Amino acid sequence: MKRLCVAQRRSIRNRCLSSRVAASVDAARHAIGMMCKEEAFRALAAMERCIDMAQAKGAMHRNNAARKKRALYALAARAQHNDAKASSCLPT
Structure with missing residues (x-):
């Protein structure tokens, strides 16, 4: 009986953490796009921070967390590189 209650509690916590991660990833993608x-x-x-917390609580595997972070940082780097390249081509 106790195991069932603990599993339900963890399931609710994991769902909350996963949705928070998804929202923060969407916000980061939107900010990069802007x-x-x-x-x-x-x-x-x-x-x-959200991804690290979800990974620490066990809601997300550490490799999955690392992949998500790496992908978004790479997206930000590409956007910054493309922005710098575009601004260097502008006529002065």
Whole structure:
């Protein structure tokens, strides 16, 4: 009986953490897409905290957490590189 209650509690917690991770990933992608550097860095930091917390609680496997973080940081780096390349081509 106790095992059932603990499993239900953990299931609810894991679902909450997973939805928080998904929301923070979406917010980070949106901030990166808006090309606002400060907002993107803040969103990436919040996303990393959420993912680390979910991984620490066991809601997410550590490799999955690392993949999500790496993919979003790579997306941010590509966006920054493309933005720098586009601004260097502008006529002065």
